[in-house]
Amino acid sequence: MKTEKIAILYLTRGGGRLASRLTPLLPQSTVYPCKGTLRQTIVSCWQEYDHLVCIMATGIVVRMIAPLLADKRTDPSVIVCDEKGRFAISLLSGHIGGGNGLAEKIAAGVGGQAVITTASDVLGHTALDLWAEELGLVVADKPAFTKVMGKLVNTGRVTLYAGFPLSPLPADIVGVDHPEKADLVISCRSKKYLGAVLLNPRALVAGMGCNRHTPAEEFDVALAEACSEHGLALQSVRSLASIDLKSDEAGLLEFAKTRGYHIDFYDRDQLNGVDGVSTSAAVLKATGAKGVAEPAAVLAAGGGRLLVKKMKWKNVTVAIAEISNPLSVS
The missing domain is CATH 3.40.1390.40 (Udp-n-acetylmuramoylalanyl-d-glutamate--2,6- Diaminopimelate Ligase; Chain: A, domain 1)
Structure with a gap:
């Protein structure tokens, strides 16, 4: 599990005392005294930290962070506390950013009150x-x-x-x-x-075969074309799969890295153990496997259903299988 980074910012001596109480509660935190440097500190912490705990007036925080706001999926959460620790206000990114949970943790730790204003939480509905x-x-x-x-x-x-x-x-x-x-x-x-x-x-696995020295761009286009032609969402692709002979294929590795895909590699015996897939005499002669794209996709999908039989685009073959129960897979 990712260790989330927390910045604790304060302006006054009273704020410093509360920050000292929070550090044992939040061991992954770093404390920043900000008298005279608040704007610069918030700007520098914005991209570096997952959460900003600001011990100061809410109005000050609002004015400081306003120019930095972009998207709730990327902005850090912002929690505002008074220097006595009476209130911990979840100001920004309460759900996706985890601000609500952090505000509740702070309030419980110092004997204060968490202030949560997101409607689903207030009304008891699912976020x-x-x-x-x-x-x-x-x-x-x-x-x-x-x-x-x-x-x-x-x-x-x-x-x-x-x-x-x-x-x-x-x-x-x-x-x-x-x-x-x-x-x-x-x-x-x-x-x-x-x-x-x-x-x-994220329920689709793309099995991929290729000729040697195929550029990364061809893998990209081949996968996009396969998804488009069969009405599949490209953003549902979870990972890639291929034969172990391609584990050093530079274009495939570059494509996977650029797109953030994990790749599973299988040897010929594993690939040959998959039934109900297309066979190729040329592939068998070159690799010892009766096929690559289709059996690799099925194996990586945990035996899931083959949705797209192998398609060829320039130097790439691609097949797509669907994981049977993807919402139970981490």
């Missing part, structure tokens, strides 16, 4: 953005997703269609039997449904 992130779901349309979050707050429930097994749903997320009835649809497909927001799980 949809946090729920989706915990399941590894990628939101296809963020503005529309925000509207669904508003519907949950206003009506107390939203509907969901999932093409995969799910753990028991929260009480305010109601499962339905067809995507046309849903507010949210979990699917690897790129198809959009009227009135529903698409949530793409």
Whole structure:
């Protein structure tokens, strides 16, 4: 689990005393006295830290961070405390950034009160953005997703269609039997449904074969073309797979690194043990494996269903398999 970095900033001697009380509670924190240097310190900490705990007036913090705000998925959380520790206000990035949880931890540690204003928390509803992130779901349309979050707050429930097994749903997320009835649809497909927001799980594995010295760009285009032609969401691709003979293929490795994909490599015996896939005499002669792209995809998907049989684009072959139960895979 990632160790999150916390910056504690204070202006006054009273703030310094509270900072000293917080450091044992937050051992991963660094304390910054900021008298005369607050603006510069906040700017330098903004990109470096996951959380900023500011012991000072809320108005000061708002004015300092306003020019830095970008996106709730990338901004650090900001918690504001008074120097007596009576209140810990979750000011920014409460859900995705973890600010609400940190404010509650601080308040509990110093005997204060956490101030949480996000509607889902106040009303006891599921925080949809946090729920989706915990399941590894990628939101296809963020503005529309925000509207669904508003519907949950206003009506107390939203509907969901999932093409995969799910753990028991929260009480305010109601499962339905067809995507046309849903507010949210979990699917690897790129198809959009009227009135529903698409949530793409990281559930696809791309098996890839290639000629030697194939450039990274060809892998990129081949995968995008395969997804587009078969109506699959490119952002649902979780990882890549190939034969172990390609473990030093520079273009493949560069492509995987650029896109953030893990690659699983399999030997010919493992690949030959997969049934129901296409065979190639040329591949068998060159590698000793009856095929690469299809069996590699199936193996890396844990025996999942082959959605896209091998396709060739220039020097690359690609096949895509779907993990059977991706929402249970970390």
